Structure formats: C-alpha cells, structure tokens
Amino acid sequence: MLTRSLLFLFASVTLVTSQQCNDIDTGACKLLLVQRPDLCSDPVLAKSTCPRFCKLCPVECYHCNATVLDYHLCNTTKLCAENEVCMKKELKSFVDGHHEYEMTCAAKQICDGGGDLVIPFGKRDIESRDISVTCCADDLCNYPKITATTSKPSSTSTGCDKDIVFLVDETSAVVSTQQQAVIQTIIDVVKKLDIGVQNNLVGLYGYGDNLDPKFDLQQNTDKLSLLTALQFQQFRTKDRTSDIHDAIHGLTHHALQPGSGDRSNYPDAVVLISDSAISGHVHGMLRDRSDLQKASHDVIIVSVGTRFQSLNGHNLETFATDQNHIIHVNDMYTSTNLVDSIVALLKIC
Incomplete structure (x- = not known):
C-alpha cells in the first residue's frame, strides 16, 4: 500500500x-x-x-543540421514538436564502405513510410548507397549503437569496467587550497585502473554556476594519454555558491551521453569531490537526485574537511548511492586510504 x-x-x-x-x-x-x-x-x-513517466513530455533527440561522417560530431539535441519522434538515418556506401549519419526529429507519419522518408545523402547514384531509417520514441534514443570494437569483454580480473566521471566543485575551499592534491588523487586512482576502449574510460568536469568540462570520456582512451591530460589540468577557483542543479543537468545530458563517449553497455560511475553545502529547495533536490540516480547507480561522494552542513534537511551526501559510497577525509593531503577506498568502490560489480 x-x-x-x-x-x-x-x-x-x-x-x-x-x-x-x-x-x-x-x-x-x-x-x-x-x-x-x-x-x-x-x-x-x-x-x-509524472509527465515524463506518462510520456506527456516532448521527446528529446540528437539533432544535426547536416549529415556527418563521425557520429560523435553530432552532440547537440533538441526537443521535438508534438507528434514527432527521434529518427536516425544511416548510409553505408557500396563503393568504399564508409558510413554517414543524420539524426533529428521526424513526424510519426514519416517514420511509418509517409512523406519524404528517404532524403538522399550527397550526390551518389542510388545504386551506390544503402540507407536505413530507424525511429524511436525515447529520449536520446537516435544514436548509433556501439560498435564491436568497444563492446564489453565477457570477464575481467580487476572488477567491473565502467565509464567514470570525476566531478569537482570549483567553488569549494578544497579546490582553492588543495587543488594539486585533488588532481594527484585522481591520478593515483587512474594508475590503479585498467584504461581503454574495452576497459575503464574516465572523464573530468568541474562545476560552479554550471558544468565546466575538462575532458570527456572519449578523449583519452589509453592510460598514458589520460595521465598526461590530468597532469595539465587546472580547476578555476570561483568565489560563489555552487549550483549543483545545473551541474547534474549538464552531467546527465552531456557527460553521460554517447556524444561524449558514454558507452551504453558499460555501467556509469560518478565521483563527486566537494566540501560545500548545497543550496536550493527540497523539490529541486529530489528531482536532481532522481535524475542522477537514473543516469548512474554508482555515485561516490568525497567529503573533504568539515562534514557537510545540512540545508533544508539535505546535503550533497544525499546524492550518494548509499552510506558506503560516502568517503569523508579531513583533507586531501594527509588521507592515507582515500585512493584505495575510491578504487575499491569503482571495482564493485
């Protein structure tokens, strides 16, 4: 009941x-x-x-104004009009085997075979191309499937491989006073993970009043390039209250999407590092937490310094998957088991 x-x-x-x-x-x-x-x-x-649960909301689809050879270049979205759904057109050339893509919204009757269903790609003869059209009615569903080269291996000796996003509060005191220790902690975590297109991938983002991308999941697909990228990162200290709502919206609609390298057949993990209390209303907290939990069932909160102060009965620790996913340290410099604790949680299947 x-x-x-x-x-x-x-x-x-x-x-x-x-x-x-x-x-x-x-x-x-x-x-x-x-x-x-x-x-x-x-x-x-x-x-x-429950408008989205009841499918009363406009569907959100990937949208490109032109055809693209690399579907990763299509990383913008739009809200469709009423009676429209997501559509993906894919061309495979009979001549050289290359693929082209078009992703956008389309009227339901077009998807059912009416109207101008097939829009030619380029100027090649019709015999030289094979065009498939797929329509779907879920948010962001019109994205090409992950190819076999990035499929998940059947087993691994180091735990479950994941798409891992580190999210760092750039308004927090830990960034302004312990920035190098934050970066070094992430580097030390990466050193203990298998990195690659068939293993773990890592993205890094900061946030203040909005999401601040450092690099996406798809940008560093081997350990050497990832460690090199981390060594040259710098967070921008901001003297203002952080906006976790905009950060989570950017995280769920950008960082954890295929356009940024997120793989649909790999679980997602989020590691949030901060020492700041959250501001905002209770209903906003509930919505943000729900959105984040739908995007990732593995949310780790690293609380640095004084324990988060509750505001309206809520704080950043409420975003954690459970109490075991909350790691509190006095500072980033003297913590002896922080790296091992993060790695252990990331390796849980």
Missing part, C-alpha cells in the same frame, strides 16, 4: 512550476502506478507529477 508520506510528497511538490517537463520522482511514479493504474489517464496527476 502506498504510504501517506509518499502521497504527501506528491501533494507538496505539485505546486512546482513546470518550466521543465520532468517527473518529480520517477521511482515514486512507479510506486504510485501500482496503486493507481489509471495514473497516466488522470490529466491533473499525470501532468503535474
């Missing part, structure tokens, strides 16, 4: 503005559906609390 607290959660957050079409908490929507099979038929409840 759905608890009163869950019903209270929905009642309290339905007053939130709907500038962004997102569920308040997708997990709670699933629980509510058990008790209310007509959830998505209720025009008020579905729209105010």
Whole structure:
C-alpha cells in the first residue's frame, strides 16, 4: 500500500512550476502506478507529477543540421514538436564502405513510410548507397549503437569496467587550497585502473554556476594519454555558491551521453569531490537526485574537511548511492586510504 508520506510528497511538490517537463520522482511514479493504474489517464496527476513517466513530455533527440561522417560530431539535441519522434538515418556506401549519419526529429507519419522518408545523402547514384531509417520514441534514443570494437569483454580480473566521471566543485575551499592534491588523487586512482576502449574510460568536469568540462570520456582512451591530460589540468577557483542543479543537468545530458563517449553497455560511475553545502529547495533536490540516480547507480561522494552542513534537511551526501559510497577525509593531503577506498568502490560489480 502506498504510504501517506509518499502521497504527501506528491501533494507538496505539485505546486512546482513546470518550466521543465520532468517527473518529480520517477521511482515514486512507479510506486504510485501500482496503486493507481489509471495514473497516466488522470490529466491533473499525470501532468503535474509524472509527465515524463506518462510520456506527456516532448521527446528529446540528437539533432544535426547536416549529415556527418563521425557520429560523435553530432552532440547537440533538441526537443521535438508534438507528434514527432527521434529518427536516425544511416548510409553505408557500396563503393568504399564508409558510413554517414543524420539524426533529428521526424513526424510519426514519416517514420511509418509517409512523406519524404528517404532524403538522399550527397550526390551518389542510388545504386551506390544503402540507407536505413530507424525511429524511436525515447529520449536520446537516435544514436548509433556501439560498435564491436568497444563492446564489453565477457570477464575481467580487476572488477567491473565502467565509464567514470570525476566531478569537482570549483567553488569549494578544497579546490582553492588543495587543488594539486585533488588532481594527484585522481591520478593515483587512474594508475590503479585498467584504461581503454574495452576497459575503464574516465572523464573530468568541474562545476560552479554550471558544468565546466575538462575532458570527456572519449578523449583519452589509453592510460598514458589520460595521465598526461590530468597532469595539465587546472580547476578555476570561483568565489560563489555552487549550483549543483545545473551541474547534474549538464552531467546527465552531456557527460553521460554517447556524444561524449558514454558507452551504453558499460555501467556509469560518478565521483563527486566537494566540501560545500548545497543550496536550493527540497523539490529541486529530489528531482536532481532522481535524475542522477537514473543516469548512474554508482555515485561516490568525497567529503573533504568539515562534514557537510545540512540545508533544508539535505546535503550533497544525499546524492550518494548509499552510506558506503560516502568517503569523508579531513583533507586531501594527509588521507592515507582515500585512493584505495575510491578504487575499491569503482571495482564493485
């Protein structure tokens, strides 16, 4: 039976503005559906609390203004219009075997064979190309599948290989006073991991008032290039309150997406390093936590210095997967087991 607290959660957050079409908490929507099979038929409840779960939101698709040879170059998205879905067109040349891609929104009737379904690529004769068109109705689903060269091996002796993103709060005191220790900690973690297109990949981001990419997952696919890139990184110290909402939105919509090298058949892990309390409203925290947990079931929080101070009953530690994924150290310089603790969590399957 759905608890009163869950019903209270929905009642309290339905007053939130709907500038962004997102569920308040997708997990709670699933629980509510058990008790209310007509959830998505209720025009008020579905729209105010579970619009994305009930597929009332515009679908978000990868979108390129032109065809591309390298699909990684198509890293922009758009919200489709009503009655549109995501579409991917892929050309394979009969002449030299190369591929070309087009990704965008398309009307449902076009996907069903009506209208101008096939738009020619280039100026080659029709006999020299093979064009496939795929449509789908889930967010960001119109992306080419990972090729066999990046498929996950059947087993590994070092634990589960992952797509790992380090996220560092650039407004925190630990960045302004212990920046080299932060970078060295990440370097030491990388040294203990297998790095490669069939192993772990690592991305690095800072955040203040928005996400600050240092490098994406796909940019350093061997250990030497990754360690070299880390040695030359520098975080930009910012004297302002960090905005975790914009950071998580950028993380889930950019860093952990195929356009940035995220592999669909590898689990994602996020390591967040900060000493700052979180600002914002409770409903914003719930939405951000839900979005992050949908993107990654492996969120590690490294709390440096004084324990996070709770604000409105919430703090950054609430983003952790569980209490075992919270690592507290007094500082980055004197911690003796921080690296081993992070590595051990990253290797959990």
